[in-house]
Amino acid sequence: MGCFFSKKRKAQKDSRAENNEEQPKQYSWDQREKIDLKDYMFSGLKDETVGRLPGKVAGQQFLIQDCENCNIYIFDHSATITIDDCTNCILFLGPVRGSVFFRNCRDCKCTLACQQFRVRDCRKLEVFLCCATQPIIESSTNIKFGCFQWYYPELAFQFKDAGLSIFNNSWSNVHDFTPVSGELNWSLLPEDAVVQDYVPVPEEFKAVRVSTEANRSIVPISRGQRQKSSDESCLVVLFAGDYTIANARxxxxxxxxxxxxxxxxxxxxxxxxxxxxxxxxKAPDFLPLLNK
Known part of the structure; x- marks a missing residue:
């Protein structure tokens, strides 16, 4: 009986082992939705108008590379966007939580919003920019900057999803890592530059309901570091409240x-x-407002 009992226990152990093998542990990363990388890149395109509609990128990384004479529109927020080896392209990039990095591009025009903006080994870019930190160029020439000017209904929510404030825009405070004595590798676009002339809204995306009119821009249009037209100036401070953004606008x-x-x-x-x-x-009068 003892041997029989021992044999039965072994069979039970074997059975449990088989059950354990049949039901491996499930981890959170095994249950994530599979991502098709082709949905998050444009590569090797020529003479095409392409884009992603609101909700189609949803905070993922995006790659644009080896495109020529293309119109590219990303109407959504993303994590980072890298643009490599593109020539004569027009681009709109919705709010980017991290960095936008242009490398080895030339003759491109773009409107974009991001946390960090970097350009390396590029020439002749014209950029309407909203950037939370100081834009940086390196080994690049003839880079021109203007203030971001764009609207469509979902854009304000996309700024929020990307963790960007419409009021934090250092578009004109550019740092050149590789300055050349006696030359200026970057400059500002004319103050009266019309965004529509640089980054037109294509007929293919008219359903997005884009407006490039200055008075509808999600980001306030600022003069930045342009030469002042007056010696008079003032500082306006608004404290946080239920309608602070609307009141500021x-x-x-x-x-x-x-x-x-x-x-x-x-x-x-x-x-x-x-x-x-x-x-x-006057500081004591305002200190109670800091805690609201």
Whole structure:
């Protein structure tokens, strides 16, 4: 009986082992939806108009490479976008949580919004930019910058999904890693430059309902580091509240309508020491507002 009992236990162990083999552990990464990389790249295209509609990229990385004479429109937010070896292309890139990196491109025109913007080994790019940090160029020539100017209904939500503020735009504060004595590798586009003339809205994407009119732009249009037209200036501070963004946009529109020029906007967290530096003797009046 003892041997019989021992044999039965062994059979039970073998059975449990087989069951364990039949049901391997399921991990979270095994259950993720499979991604087709071809849906997140444009490669080797020539003389084509292509794009991705809102909701089709949804925060993934995107790659654009080896394209010539193409019109490329990404109407969605993404993680990062790299553009390599493209020539004579027109691009619109929706909000990018991380970096946009142009490498070895020439004769391209684009409108884009991102956290970081870098250009290397490029020439003759014209960029309408919203960038949260200082744009950087390296080993590049004839790079021109203007302020981002674009609208479609989903764009404001895409800025939020990408973690970008429409008020943090350092588009004109460019750093050149490889300056050449006596030359300027970058400059600003004319202040009256019309976005539609550089990055037109194609008929193929008219359903997106794009507008490039200045008064509809999601990002406030600022003068940045252009030469001041007046020695007079003022600082306007709005504290956080339920309708701060809407109130800020309304105030900007009203002031521009009365002949003021918007130089720069910034959305920041203010500490008591910051309030002391900005408001000086009036700082105690504003300290309670910092906690709201």
């Amino acid at each position: 309304k105030l900007i529109d009203e002031m521009v309508g009365k002949g003021f020029f918007l130089v720069q906007t910034k959305e920041v967290s203010m500490k008591p020491e910051d309030a002391q530096r900005v408001f000086r003797e």
